Amino acid sequence: MDGVNREVLKAVLRLTKNGPIDYTLVSKSARIPAQVADCSLRKLERSKLVNLKKKVLEISSKQRIEVAILALKSGSDFESICRQLKWKEFEEVSMKAFEAHNYVVKKNFRFSHREKRWEIDLVACRKPIIVSADCKHWKCNWSRAAIVNLVEKQTERTKSFADALPKLWAKLELKYWPHMKIIPIILSLQSSPFKFHRDTPIVSILQLQSFLTNMQTEIDCLTYFYKTLEPHRKQLTEYHQKSL
Incomplete structure (x- = not known):
């Protein structure tokens, strides 16, 4: 202005x-x-x-x-x-950061899989990448046990999301995506002493822009789920983790 x-x-x-x-x-x-x-x-x-x-x-x-x-x-x-x-304002700014990198963002994305309800704080899509972000506002010190728990839950949540994708085409406008890589991340207001756990990134909101800028070239160093959705091929979800 x-x-x-x-x-x-x-x-x-x-x-x-x-x-x-x-x-x-x-x-x-x-x-x-x-x-x-x-x-x-x-x-x-x-x-x-x-x-x-x-x-x-x-x-x-x-x-x-x-x-x-x-x-x-x-x-x-x-x-x-x-x-x-404030934290709720951070969620909105996070969305804007993804959108500035040409991602289409869904907030508080809800879906069902295997008779269970799931919710992902932010789902950001830019062909062929989908980022599944769990937003956390920590007011106390990080601990390794807390980080392990967060990452394991977000990995499980993202795996269910990847498996449910054939039913979510219209909702996410993925009709012409033959394959995709779905990346789980933890997005935090405060910086964590640990940047990764089992190749899943823990990203401070202050580092989000840099993370998104570099993610394309570093994606094979991250945990992700590879999903094929081509109608003439068998649907397949593959788990990728560099440290395995």
């Missing part, structure tokens, strides 16, 4: 994590003249990205996400913006 100071966007996110604020605090937090901050805030208000009532600035979760995306488009550092968001 032309004319909106990038530091104002960052200050708005930083100051409104816990609710409405006195909007005169924005210029102080952004370390810019009050007139410059006021001009940017008025432009944000006209675009319905913030609500100004007298000296109070209010902003909804949806508006905060839009402000975060605007800040990223203006050149703000991905990590610094992510640090200002």
Whole structure:
């Protein structure tokens, strides 16, 4: 958005994590003249990205996400913006990160397989890759046992998803995908001391863009399920793990 100071966007996110604020605090937090901050805030208000009532600035979760995306488009550092968001807002930003890499994303994807209901937090599709992401918000220290448990559950969830894919063509728009690689990942708000467990990546939200950029060239180093869906061939699910 032309004319909106990038530091104002960052200050708005930083100051409104816990609710409405006195909007005169924005210029102080952004370390810019009050007139410059006021001009940017008025432009944000006209675009319905913030609500100004007298000296109070209010902003909804949806508006905060839009402000975060605007800040990223203006050149703000991905990590610094992510640090200002709440977990539910992180899920939305995660979706946007996948979409920026041309993935079609389904959130809270539910399906049935073998008389059991399953749910995957994010399913991101870009031919021939499907990323099955389990989103976790950790408020305590990571432990190896916790990571092992997370990865094993996500691997099982992703295996069931791969097996159920013939019934999910329409829902995921995979009609013209003869084969695919389905990659389970753990996506976390905080960085984990372990980057992988049995070749399944544990990716901090702050590292997501880098992970997606490099994934195409590194996919054979990751755990994935290879699925063929060609109608003239037998349907097949193969498990790939480099360390096996």
